[in-house]
Structures are given as structure tokens and as C-alpha cells.
Amino acid sequence: MTRITRILPILAIWLFTLLLSLPAQAQLEIDITKGNLDPVQIAVPDFLATTQAERDLGAQIATVIRADLERSGLFKALDPASFLETQTNIDYKPTFADWRVVKADALVSGRIKTESASRILVEFRLWDVFAGQQLKGVRFATTPDNWRRTAHKASDAIYEALTGESGYFDSRIVFIDEKGPKTNKTKRLAIMDQDGENPVYLLGGSDLVLTPRFSPNSQTIVYLSYENDNPNVYLLDIETGRRELLGDFPGMTYAPHLSPDGKSLILTMERRGNNDIYVMDLTSRSTTRLTTDPAIDVSASYSPDGKKIVFNSDRGGTPQLYTMDANGKNVKRISFGKGRYSAPIWSPRGDKIAFARSADGKFGIGVMDVDGRNERILTESYLDESPTWSPNGRVIIFSREYRGVEGRNEVWSIDLTGQNLRRVETPGMASDPAWSPLLP
Amino acid sequence: MKFGLPISLALHIGVFGGFTFFAAEAKPLADAKVIPVQILTVAPETNVSAAIKPPKRDVPDDLPEIMTSPTPMENADEVAPELKVTPKNEPVEKQAVITPEVTEDAEPIKEPEKKPKPKEPSFDLDALAGLIDKTRETAPEANQQVALESETAQARFEEIARRAEGAGSALAATEADLVANAMYKCWRMPAAATDAENLQVRLNVKLVIGGYVESVKLIDQAESRRLSPGNEYWDVAERGAIAAVNKCAPYDFLPEERYGVWRELILNLRPQL
Known part of the structure; x- marks a missing residue:
């Protein structure tokens, strides 16, 4: 009884507040579903400095940052000549109004300080111009x-x-440097920064080298070499230069890929005329067969969590993409489009699979969800192949070959969304790129 | 016995509360009918005829009878010259209809406020006008909830805003379009994000006259975030939405006389890629 009398006033108040709140909802509510996809306008003035040497460095650093951001396609680096404000100290808030006038969404103001002959400090602040606050x-x-x-x-x-995802600029690309006409090419393994700077040959000789692939989490690559006339799989630690032959297998071995933990290698081996996928434990060097189908099963690639494998098989008549568990169970076909699919690579983000596809005499690079849905072909040309992901799973680079005997081989990049197709600077002709994870 | 009072209270609150809920839905209609009242008050004499015109059809049966009634004619004569209207179509008609019409109009007025009692036997236009004038004065507080509470504070826009009330929804749609168009230029959709279409951000935006932003606040954040739990792009999406609102300011394209309507907006930014 007393309970009821206690509850009632509360009930009454509740009802009243409910009634009172009704007219308050009469606000204009607007659904906004369309925005633009324009690049973020960013201002990166040269980093401040006191000495001439520092100033040169400051200008170079700002130039590299502008180029990096612009190359991503998500940013437009504004021309420093248009800037109204010249900051003299990055520790004070910039005059945001001046930056709004030049239509900068974000501002990077940096400074260089020399601490000793061998040590400099590079500092910067990132400002959100419209919110008027420091972001970083x-x-x-x-x-x-x-x-x-x-x-x-x-x-x-x-x-x-600014984007909410990790960057990919502090990374490198391994590729096959090619010289000579198509009929007589020399192919050498080389590495460069992701912006094409600092190219270096990794191996001395001129042995035919194919399909370099980065370990997902370390600066190690596996590749195929015809050093002993047979294609064999080698492991190369880029930091130390240590090279290792991974077993001497009877018959052909190809399409090697390291697992995310770096402890095992997945590859295709030919045994008695049947091409199947095997996994090799790098410590014990023992191999386990994962597929048994009489068809050709190749190009296996691990998911970032190491639990799934995507591969290419012609068991359905034409080469198509399949996924299976890391132990070879639970095989599922995921590609159903027309044409032939090859070279599937699981994105480091885990949500997409990139692949090459040929249909109607054209080759292209595409992406699909890991269950095969939302397939999108991003590029199309005479020959696009060997896709590889940027460390953040946002950009795909691939090799593009042009028609004809003199047709060049180049490396190109495209955004996951199909935007921002551009050539990647390489010293000469290049193919078969592999993108490293972020440098430590 | 002690149960009696609480139960009675609960029942009363329930019944009246429920009734208020349903009654609230009918309010927009009542609002629309406010317009004729206004017209009457502007100038009782001239507007009489105007107010009368539309509902003619409602009383076609009476027409023949009324036509014969001579008494109102004199009144009509007085009205007609002042109006300078050229009522070629039987002034008698209009005249006669006055009485039933006005009462009909007045009845809906009662709904919001029961002061005017036009059913009085001695029908007097002046008296009626007086009553309606009072209605205008007291309207905002007493019976104009639907016409936005904000209007009460904005006396100088009240008049225009109320006049537009009949077509309120249509105009509001235009304002929504204007804002949406502006946001298209300022809002960069989080296209690169995973599950981008579920990154919906709800903002409460307060604007001052001139279209400048007084404040932007995230609202229903927890509820929105439930659409894509754990998505690492939420922070960027929310910041981007707020930045877009600031970037688009001033919203000087919004009609100033409708400030009451757009001074506080709810924006739902739902990317559709």
C-alpha cells in the first residue's frame, strides 16, 4: 500500500515530463546523406629553423610530407606561395582566419632544432583550422x-x-627491376622507399628472380630464384642481408607466401603432375599438404589473423578464388564472375581480397569482400597483374605491362575505392611489386 | 479506502495524459485554421467578404432562402463601397452567408481558446474582432505550442512566422534542402572508413541571426555508435561532421523571417556512398 503511494508521485512526474517533452521535439530535423569526396586541403609550410642548414632541411621535409600526402589522393597540399600567415613560433596558435581564407582544412606547422652535430629535433603540430584546435x-x-x-x-x-587509419608512408617496396627487351630481359631484385627514392639492388647477380613476397610482419621476403636452374624458394632478411634456401624440393615449387607470424611458409608444389598447396614449418622444415584436388591449386595467401587462406584453383573449370581454413578444411568458392581469377591477396586490414582477373581479353585488378561479395574491378588494361596491399590495406600497387615487344613494365597504384590511379616512380622498368609492412 | 485516492490519481493521469497525446496530433489542423482568424482581424469589414468566400459550397441548401432575406442587404451595401470590390456576382449571396460562415470559422478558434463565443444571439462584428485581437495577444502562451515555442521569444518574427504557418511544412522542406545543399560542399564523407554507411552522426546545431553557428553538439552519440560498434573511424567521422557545420557557416541563405524555425536544427549525417 505504502509502495503504491510512493510510486505514484514518481509515476505522475514521469508522465508530466513526458508530456512536457513533446513540444520540444518540434525542431527542424534534416537528413544529410550526400557529402563530397574531395581531398582534404592541407597547408604544410616549410618547417621553421634558425640556421641555413636547418632551413634547407625544413624545406625538404615539408616537400616530402606534401608529396606523400598528395600521392595518397586523400589530400591536396596547398601551394605555400598562397599562404597569408608566416608563423614565427609553432608553440602559439596560428591565426586560423588566415588559413580559412586560403581554404586550408588542416595546417601542419613544424620546426627543426639542432641539438648536436648528429642529433636534430623535428617537431610539428597539426591544427584543425575550422575547429581551431590542435589535433596532434x-x-x-x-x-x-x-x-x-x-x-x-x-x-x-x-x-x-586526419583519416583515422594508420599511414603507409614509412614503408618500402620490393620489385623486380627489368632491363632489356621482352625477349631478353635481365631481372634483378631491388628495393626502394614507397615514393621511389633510395632504390637499391638486393642481390648481386643477374639470376632470374620472381615473385618476391614480404612477410606480413617483418622485413623479410621470400622469392623464387632460378639460381640452380630449378625454381627454388629463398628467404631473405633485408636488414641483415642473410639469405636462405628453403629446402630442395623435387619438382616445381612456386608462389611462396609467409604466414603472419613468420613461422611457416605456404606454397604450391608439383608432385606427380599434380599442383597442390603445402604449408611448410620453417623451424622443422616439414611440409603438410593442404589441398588434394587433382586441379591446379596455387597462389595461396593468409588472412592477417592466420586462420584462413585464400587461393586460386581451376577445379571448377576455370581459375577461380577459394578460401579455406588454415588446416585445409572448409573449402569455399568465393568468386563467381566471368573470366579467370588469379593472384588473390588478403588485405592487411582483413576485410578485402585483392586479385587479378582476365576477361574478354583484358586484364584488371579487383577487390572483393572475403566472402566474395561486393566484387569491384578497379583497373583494366592490356595486362595488370600481381596486386599487393599497402600496410594499411588502403592502396593496391600492381604491375602493368604494355602491348608490344617494346612494351614497358611499370608499377602502378590505385586506391581501394578505385580512385587515384597513378604510376609509382621506379628507376627503370619494374614488375612484381611487394609492399613491406611499416618500418619499425 | 486509502487505495481510492492513488488509484483515482493514476486513472486520471492515465486518461488525461492519453487524451493529451491524441489531442496533440490534431493540433496542426487547428493551426491551419488560425489563418482566417488573422484575416478577419486585419480589418473586420473588408475581410468579412474574403473570409466568407471559400466556404460557400458548404451551405448551398440555404442559398435560396437566404437570398430572399432583405435585412442583411443594408449592411452589405455599407461594406461594398468601402471595399471597392466589384462584386458582380450577387452581393446578396455573400451577405447572407456571413452569419453562418463566421460562426463556423469561429468554432475552430474556440479549440485553442474558448474566449470568443460568437454564437451569441446578437452577432456583432466589432465584438468578435475585439475577442480575436485578444487571441492574438495571448496566443503564443495559451494555444500556439505547435507554432514553436521559440516564436514567443522572437516577437519580431512572430507575425511573419505565423502567417507562414499554413505552408510551414513546405517551407521547412526548402530550408532543409538549402542546408543539405550547403553541407554537400562542406562535408567530406568518411568514404575510406570501414562500414562507412553506418557511421551516422547526429548533431544539434544552434544558429544565431545571420546564420552564424552558436554551438554544435553531438547528440545521441552512444545510440549512433551502436550502429557500428568498435569502429575505429567514429572519432574522425564525428569530428568531420562538426567541422563541416563550422565550415559551412554563415548559413546566411536561410530566410531571416523564419529564424524561429531554423535557429535550432538537428542534423543527421548519414553517408550514402
């Missing part, structure tokens, strides 16, 4: 000759703060 402040201590990597790291920090 970072300081790097480094050696002066390491300025380029510092600039890439700064680009990554800016990219991450």
Missing part, C-alpha cells in the same frame, strides 16, 4: 641524414590523425 603534436629526435624517413613518419602521423 609530435617530436622526433633523429640524425640529420635520416630526415627523409622522419618526413615519412610525420606524414604517417598526419595521415592517421
Whole structure:
């Protein structure tokens, strides 16, 4: 009884507040479903400095950052000549109105300080011009000759703060450097920064080298070499230069890929005329057969969690993509489009699979969800192949070959959404790129 | 016995509360009918005829009878010259209809406020006008909830805003379009994000006269975030939405006389890629 009398006033108040709140909802409510996809306009003035040497460095760093961001397609680096404000100290808030006038969405103001002959401090602040607040402040201590990597790291920090995903600028690309006409090419394994700078040959000789693939989580690659006339799988630690032959297999071995934990290798081996996928434990060097179908099963690639494998098989009549568990169970076909599918690669983000497809005499690079849905062909040309993902799963680079004996081989990149198709700078002709994970 | 009072209270609250809920739905209709009242008050004499015109059809049966009634004619004569209207179509008609019409009009007025009692035997236009004038003065507080509470504070826009009330929804749609169009230029959709179409952001935007932003606040954040739990792009999506609102300011294209309507907006940013 007393309970009821206690509850009633509460009930009454509740009802009254409910009634009172009704007229308050009479606000104009607007659904906005369409926005633009324009790049973020970013202002990156040269980093401030006191000495001439610092000033040169500051200008170089800012140039690299502008180029990195612009190359991503998500940013437009504004021309420094248009800037109204010249900051003299990055520790004070910039005059946001001046930056709004030049239509900058974001501002990077940086500074270089020399601490000693071998140590400089590179600092920057990232400002949201329209909110009038700092989004990020970072300081790097480094050696002066390491300025380029510092600039890439700064680009990554800016990219991450503005897009919400990790960057990919402080990374490298391994590729096959090609020289000579199509009929008589020399192919050498080389590496460069993701922006095409600092190209270096990884191997001395001129042995035919194919399909380099990065370990998903370390600076190690596996590749095929015809060093002993037979294609064999080698492991190469890029930091130390240590090279290792991974077993001497009877018959052909190809399409090697390292697992995300770096402990095993997945590859295709030909045994008695049947091509199947095997997994090799790198410690014990024992191999386990994963597929048994009489068809050709190739190009296996792990998911980032190491639990699934995507591969290519012609068991259905034409080469199509299939997924299976890491132990070879639960095989499921995921591609059903017309044409032939090949070279599937699981995105480092885990949500997409990139592949090459040929249909109607054209080759292209495409992406699909891991269950095969939402297939999209991103490029089309005479010959596009060998897709590889950027470390953040946002960009795909691939090799593109042009028609004819003199047709060049180049490396191109495209955004996951099919935007921003552009050529990747390479020293000469290049093919078969493999993108490293972010540098440590 | 002690149960009696609480139960009675509960029942009363329930019944009246429920009734208020349903009655609230009918309010927009009542609002629309406010318009004729206004016209009457502007100038009772001239507007009489105007107010009378539309509902003619409602009383076609009476027409023949009324036509014969001579008494109202004199009144009509007085009205007609002042109006300078050229009522070629039987002034008698209009005249006669006055009485039933006005009462009909007045009845709906009663709904919001029961002061005017036009059913009085001695029908007097002046008296009626007086009553309606009072209605205007007291309207905002007493019976104009639907016409937005914000209007009460904005006396200088009240008049225009109320006049537009009849076509309120249509105009509101235009304002929504204007804002949506502006946002298209300022809002960068989080296209690169995973599950981008579920990154819906709800904002409460307060604007000052001139279209400048007074405040932007995230609302129903937890509820929105449930659409894509754990998505690492939420922060960027929310920041981007707020930045877009700031970037688009000033919203000087919004009609100032409708400030009461757009001074507080709810924006739902739902990317459709």
C-alpha cells in the first residue's frame, strides 16, 4: 500500500515530463546523406629553423610530407606561395582566419632544432583550422641524414590523425627491376622507399628472380630464384642481408607466401603432375599438404589473423578464388564472375581480397569482400597483374605491362575505392611489386 | 479506502495524459485554421467578404432562402463601397452567408481558446474582432505550442512566422534542402572508413541571426555508435561532421523571417556512398 503511494508521485512526474517533452521535439530535423569526396586541403609550410642548414632541411621535409600526402589522393597540399600567415613560433596558435581564407582544412606547422652535430629535433603540430584546435603534436629526435624517413613518419602521423587509419608512408617496396627487351630481359631484385627514392639492388647477380613476397610482419621476403636452374624458394632478411634456401624440393615449387607470424611458409608444389598447396614449418622444415584436388591449386595467401587462406584453383573449370581454413578444411568458392581469377591477396586490414582477373581479353585488378561479395574491378588494361596491399590495406600497387615487344613494365597504384590511379616512380622498368609492412 | 485516492490519481493521469497525446496530433489542423482568424482581424469589414468566400459550397441548401432575406442587404451595401470590390456576382449571396460562415470559422478558434463565443444571439462584428485581437495577444502562451515555442521569444518574427504557418511544412522542406545543399560542399564523407554507411552522426546545431553557428553538439552519440560498434573511424567521422557545420557557416541563405524555425536544427549525417 505504502509502495503504491510512493510510486505514484514518481509515476505522475514521469508522465508530466513526458508530456512536457513533446513540444520540444518540434525542431527542424534534416537528413544529410550526400557529402563530397574531395581531398582534404592541407597547408604544410616549410618547417621553421634558425640556421641555413636547418632551413634547407625544413624545406625538404615539408616537400616530402606534401608529396606523400598528395600521392595518397586523400589530400591536396596547398601551394605555400598562397599562404597569408608566416608563423614565427609553432608553440602559439596560428591565426586560423588566415588559413580559412586560403581554404586550408588542416595546417601542419613544424620546426627543426639542432641539438648536436648528429642529433636534430623535428617537431610539428597539426591544427584543425575550422575547429581551431590542435589535433596532434609530435617530436622526433633523429640524425640529420635520416630526415627523409622522419618526413615519412610525420606524414604517417598526419595521415592517421586526419583519416583515422594508420599511414603507409614509412614503408618500402620490393620489385623486380627489368632491363632489356621482352625477349631478353635481365631481372634483378631491388628495393626502394614507397615514393621511389633510395632504390637499391638486393642481390648481386643477374639470376632470374620472381615473385618476391614480404612477410606480413617483418622485413623479410621470400622469392623464387632460378639460381640452380630449378625454381627454388629463398628467404631473405633485408636488414641483415642473410639469405636462405628453403629446402630442395623435387619438382616445381612456386608462389611462396609467409604466414603472419613468420613461422611457416605456404606454397604450391608439383608432385606427380599434380599442383597442390603445402604449408611448410620453417623451424622443422616439414611440409603438410593442404589441398588434394587433382586441379591446379596455387597462389595461396593468409588472412592477417592466420586462420584462413585464400587461393586460386581451376577445379571448377576455370581459375577461380577459394578460401579455406588454415588446416585445409572448409573449402569455399568465393568468386563467381566471368573470366579467370588469379593472384588473390588478403588485405592487411582483413576485410578485402585483392586479385587479378582476365576477361574478354583484358586484364584488371579487383577487390572483393572475403566472402566474395561486393566484387569491384578497379583497373583494366592490356595486362595488370600481381596486386599487393599497402600496410594499411588502403592502396593496391600492381604491375602493368604494355602491348608490344617494346612494351614497358611499370608499377602502378590505385586506391581501394578505385580512385587515384597513378604510376609509382621506379628507376627503370619494374614488375612484381611487394609492399613491406611499416618500418619499425 | 486509502487505495481510492492513488488509484483515482493514476486513472486520471492515465486518461488525461492519453487524451493529451491524441489531442496533440490534431493540433496542426487547428493551426491551419488560425489563418482566417488573422484575416478577419486585419480589418473586420473588408475581410468579412474574403473570409466568407471559400466556404460557400458548404451551405448551398440555404442559398435560396437566404437570398430572399432583405435585412442583411443594408449592411452589405455599407461594406461594398468601402471595399471597392466589384462584386458582380450577387452581393446578396455573400451577405447572407456571413452569419453562418463566421460562426463556423469561429468554432475552430474556440479549440485553442474558448474566449470568443460568437454564437451569441446578437452577432456583432466589432465584438468578435475585439475577442480575436485578444487571441492574438495571448496566443503564443495559451494555444500556439505547435507554432514553436521559440516564436514567443522572437516577437519580431512572430507575425511573419505565423502567417507562414499554413505552408510551414513546405517551407521547412526548402530550408532543409538549402542546408543539405550547403553541407554537400562542406562535408567530406568518411568514404575510406570501414562500414562507412553506418557511421551516422547526429548533431544539434544552434544558429544565431545571420546564420552564424552558436554551438554544435553531438547528440545521441552512444545510440549512433551502436550502429557500428568498435569502429575505429567514429572519432574522425564525428569530428568531420562538426567541422563541416563550422565550415559551412554563415548559413546566411536561410530566410531571416523564419529564424524561429531554423535557429535550432538537428542534423543527421548519414553517408550514402
